[in-house]
Amino acid sequence: MSIFSGLDEIVETDYPLAKRTWYGLGGPADYLIRPQTVEQLKEVVQRCSENKIPIYVMGFGSNLLISDDGLRAAVIKLEAGQFAQTQFNLSEAGLTAWAGVELSRVVLTCVQKGLSGLEALTGIPGSVGGAIKMNAGGNFGDIGAAVETVTLMDAQGSVFEKSKPELVFDYRRTNITAKFILNAQLKLNAADPEQIMRTVKEIWIYKKNNQPLNTKNSGCIFK
Template structure:
């Protein structure tokens, strides 16, 4: 789905990312940051500029230090959840079944009925549009419904504070959330996750359903018959 960008770049290290940012600035090339494509639809006309994706080994690390976890932006959210279950660390089970990368999940404070990512975030390491790297700690961060006060161009990693717990009990919670979502969401399809934010007091999916738009197709994008706030790829 969607058109092509002028440039698609996957730097391998933070230093390479700094160099890419510098070159883009020198040549007046607009920068777009892409996670795993959740909540994202790209115009068939494509993008004029450079799309940067942080997915190489350095950017996919998950590091453990007791009850603290440093998750890099390119780590897969589902892998982070399951790895924490294996380590007996509780606090992000609510992210079960949510597609995407850690960076994107932090930026939009991913979550749902069971809780949000921001509750576990202690600090984030960021890079601005000039290539400067800096950190923001919990008192400087604000997490709200599907938004944060993070304005930096790149999220490099997030440090999480979790709680030691019984792995089997955490896994039971994860399975309960997964079953609930599997019964109510099109998890077995190629989809971009929930697209629209819920207006206060009402479900966006219910509004789209009431408008009779389930099954609506434009090109290869289709409004899911199972949950109207999901757009799936035909």
């Protein structure tokens, strides 16, 4: 019986990871797994543990280099189903964003709903989970400033939360050590959508004049 029997619709074998990285580099992974729900993720983690299969977590693939030798492991990508959801609480200017949501989508949706606080993420390729893990940002701020709570899962499949007093957001790093970031609750500010859009455009123009936004790249590499 297959290790991932019953999960065939979310598991691909001998998957060429070059298809998933912005540089188009990376050999095959034994498994590429894309769970649709937290329960499916728990099941995958349990089976990997039982069969001693190493786990790697992949975000958007825009800040990642993988060897041509590939990975003798399961690469888990949270990008669909439950992990692609956003829930807004407009009365409290709050947002719950799941790990697989693309940053550009979050920024533009916040503009439409009149919520300010994530404009600094304009032009940054990535997903919410990866952005929180490395505290994505730039000259105009970073995502950590808006994070109130994160929901996490450890390598044993246990789900738990960490709130703002427990979190440390530093330059391109956090103190989050859990294997998976499932979602984050963000605290934003109600504002005029037109003003937010003006700010987004200003940041985009600044970045376009200083960075190669028209090409796929892995962000700041050389200093």
